[in-house]
Amino acid sequence: MAGVSVQAFRRQGRRFGAGLVCSEMVSCAGLNHGNERTLGYLRIADDEHPLAVQIFGSAPGAMAEAARVVEGAGADIVDINFGCPVRKVTKTGAGATLLDDPDRACRLVEAVAEAVDVPVTAKMRRGLENDSRTALAVGPRLVEAGAAALTLHPRSAKQMYTGEADHALTAELVDLVDVPVVASGDITSRTRALEVLESTGCAAVMVARAAQGNPWAVAEIAGVEDRDPTREEVVAELLLFIRESVRELGEQRATGFLKKFYGWYLGRGRFPKPFKQELVQLATIADVETRLLAAAPGARDLLDDLEAEFAVGEEVVLDLPISALGGG
Ligand SMILES: Cc1cc2nc3c(=O)[nH]c(=O)nc-3n(C[C@H](O)[C@H](O)[C@H](O)COP(=O)(O)O)c2cc1C
8 A cells, every 4th residue: 555555564464464465556667767765665674575566657668677676675576556546647657547558558567577587466446437347358368468366456446445345346357367366445354354255266355444553453354363452552553663664764754654543543442532633743753652652651561572572684675776875
């Protein structure tokens, strides 16, 4: 998830039972230009594997080049985005618009599959318009072009996140292809995950929004553990997430990035609403930490344990491009 699936989020997901985690979508143009922020998306820690890195773009040669960078950074899978509905992306001919240009979509998959040794996969929406069945026509062609698995989020691009994911379409896609299909959309509980697995025959389910500020949902869905966290556990996980995000993004970027997470962690009836408002208004991360620990003092020991147990180990960080060192 763009703006969400930072390394801290992915490592947390793995720790709570996710079988595979995925990066935010990474711009192939940004990678090829050596954009410092884009390269920052490729910080991969050794306890994240298996990890997919998703790239987006519209030119086969540039995507192939970007895929090589991604493979070099240690990704176990290169995933290609055929689902992003956001105008900033679709106006460049990338993301969901590629569903209406299947020849180009196939050329992208072919070029990327040719360029790397790791499996190449594709993630689609159902199509651009509501009730579209385009993914059923495009999916098998992407497999022919070299996609080793398909993920389907069966909403249209126009729908964005409204309505429901129509997994009857996922079942149809499963019947059409002989590669694993991953179902994405509205997987919020183990019961729903099992229903979708059974009714569609898909190989796996993907969890997106339900995991935001709620790794315990991942544990429940994965069948690891089903229980509500204590307030201390919530605060300890949030504090670890804050510290990891600061390490990854730097304090300035992390300060804005983290605001949405406060509501995600502290909502769900865990803390009174005004508490979140208060945190969002605090000026520094240090103030946020102090306030959180005051609300749940017992979180300090839990945080110490988490930090001791899950310190980041080996990490692949790409060499920074010359421009990032002040070269213009
Ligand atoms: C904030 C946000 C960012 C997302 N970014 C991406 C992305 O970068 N690439 C992608 O393939 N899907 C992205 N998605 C879509 C999700 O992967 C998923 O298909 C969709 O949210 C439906 O699943 P859910 O109901 O479990 O959230 C994003 C979704 C959200 C909410």
